[in-house]
Amino acid sequence: MQQSEVCGSPCVLLLEPFYGGSHKQLIDLLKENIPSCSVFTLPAKKWHWRARTSALFFSQTVPTCSSYRVLFSSSVLNLCELVSLRPDLARLKKVLYFHENQLVYPVRKSQDRDFQYGYNEVLSCLVSDVVVFNSHFNMDSFLSSILPFMKKIPDHRPKDLAQQIRPKCVVMNYPVQFPDVSSLLPEHKRTRHPCSGKTSEDDDIIRKWGRQSQDDDVIRQSSLLRPPCGSKTIETPVREVASAAQVKPLHIVWPHRWEHDKNPELFFNTLLRLKEKLLDFHVSVLGETFTDVPEIFSLARVSLDSNILNWGFLPSKDHYLQVLCDADVVVSTAKHEFFGVAMLEAVHCGCFPLCPKALVYPEIFPEQYLYSTPEQLCKRLQELCRRPDLARKHITMVDTSLYSWTSLKTQFQSLLTSDGP
Numbered sequence: 001m002q003q004s005e006v007c008g009s010p011c012v013l014l015l016e017p018f019y020g021g022s023h024k025q026l027i028d029l030l031k032e033n034i035p036s037c038s039v040f041t042l043p044a045k046k047w048h049w050r051a052r053t054s055a056l057f058f059s060q061t062v063p064t065c066s067s068y069r070v071l072f073s074s075s076v077l078n079l080c081e082l083v084s085l086r087p088d089l090a091r092l093k094k095v096l097y098f099h100e101n102q103l104v105y106p107v108r109k110s111q112d113r114d115f116q117y118g119y120n121e122v123l124s125c126l127v128s129d130v131v132v133f134n135s136h137f138n139m140d141s142f143l144s145s146i147l148p149f150m151k152k153i154p155d156h157r158p159k160d161l162a163q164q165i166r167p168k169c170v171v172m173n174y175p176v177q178f179p180d181v182s183s184l185l186p187e188h189k190r191t192r193h194p195c196s197g198k199t200s201e202d203d204d205i206i207r208k209w210g211r212q213s214q215d216d217d218v219i220r221q222s223s224l225l226r227p228p229c230g231s232k233t234i235e236t237p238v239r240e241v242a243s244a245a246q247v248k249p250l251h252i253v254w255p256h257r258w259e260h261d262k263n264p265e266l267f268f269n270t271l272l273r274l275k276e277k278l279l280d281f282h283v284s285v286l287g288e289t290f291t292d293v294p295e296i297f298s299l300a301r302v303s304l305d306s307n308i309l310n311w312g313f314l315p316s317k318d319h320y321l322q323v324l325c326d327a328d329v330v331v332s333t334a335k336h337e338f339f340g341v342a343m344l345e346a347v348h349c350g351c352f353p354l355c356p357k358a359l360v361y362p363e364i365f366p367e368q369y370l371y372s373t374p375e376q377l378c379k380r381l382q383e384l385c386r387r388p389d390l391a392r393k394h395i396t397m398v399d400t401s402l403y404s405w406t407s408l409k410t411q412f413q414s415l416l417t418s419d420g421p
Helices: 021-033 047-061 079-085 115-127 136-150 161-168 201-214 264-276 296-303 317-326 341-348 374-386 388-393 405-415
Strands: 002-004 012-019 037-043 070-074 093-098 130-133 169-171 250-254 281-285 308-311 329-331 352-356
Touching: 012 021, 012 047, 021 037, 021 070, 021 405, 037 047, 047 079, 047 115, 079 093, 079 115, 093 115, 093 136, 115 136, 115 161, 130 136, 130 161, 136 161, 136 169, 161 169, 201 374, 250 264, 250 317, 250 374, 264 281, 264 296, 264 374, 317 341, 329 341, 329 374, 341 352, 352 374, 374 388
Parallel strands: 012 037, 012 070, 070 093, 093 130, 130 169, 250 281, 250 329, 281 308, 329 352
Antiparallel strands: 002 037
16 A cells, blocks of 8 residues: 655545556646645555455555545545445545446446446445546446446335435546657647648548548447458548658557457457558557456457557656657547546647547547447548548647646646535
8 A cells, every 4th residue: 555644734635446547647646736635545456356345444544634624536445335434534525536437337248247336336426525527428327327227236226316416426527637748749740730720631531531420320349350341441532642741651559458348359450451451550559458468469469560569558658658649540449438548648649539439539529530330440540541641730629738637727626625516
């Protein structure tokens, strides 16, 4: 366990049972920017055990402190269990932050879903004073799933839980600390400028993608080893572009956790289809790995060997940012995403995004960056492989500053005061 105490009398108690990834980044941001914080964390290992047992552990390790006014924790913690074991903490303003929710976590079979994790989240909401979600999708999917989730109880079911929880709920986007990457950007990214209202043929091509995605609002996630991918490409003029932007192969980056819920099967099998069509591209597969790495990664490592530029987690943040700055396109194939820090970081570094038209993505990304089917993803990557300049010249229409710590700092400061929302 890591413990960080402030000098004097701490007012804010920060608890994080799974101190890794975006959970760690948020706690670190709050610790650095909110005065009088006391922090207790557990390593980001064995998530299931953290969700089951961290409340009892924290109940024994967090010292009694009369100056505490606010308790902040992610939803991994069973807050109901903690405050029942520690009545002194029950009197605090209790803030529960949902990075994700277990009611809609994708499982291969419904019987594989462990009821207790979602049930604990509902209980934690009931004892919280403020329930914060990082996106509207996260909040809406959680609240709308409570009733069907509770129907799994065979009899004597509790009632009106969503109605009790909803008034406590607020949406506060995850605050990303975007670094200054201007010195890392290649020349073509540094010199991109908006067209002052003028549109180009390339812009029209990309807008056309947005209209195509509107034709199919229901995304079909394929579990096949090789999802269908039509050979017919979008009919657009292909012309020679005598510039460096067209010479280098398209660089695709996939910066996500190496887990099944990020749907690596769809990503890699799409790349294999591109390779079969003799399309030239490079790929960087980044992201953290945990205990159980899907088999597709070892297969793809061999099949795509000649295309790979970077493979695996990059412990240096500077190296990670450099790869994002060097890349052209960032792809998400997620089946489980409630915000998507990695996608926004990549866009901040000048990458062209391709995301599912599902989950949180329509809340953040305009239509032209969304695909509705595996076929659409494959076709768009085909076009970009043939025309890398489409991505390299395009200015992505996403204002990442809206999700920055600078923009959201005041909201979090208010949240972590005893008289805040």
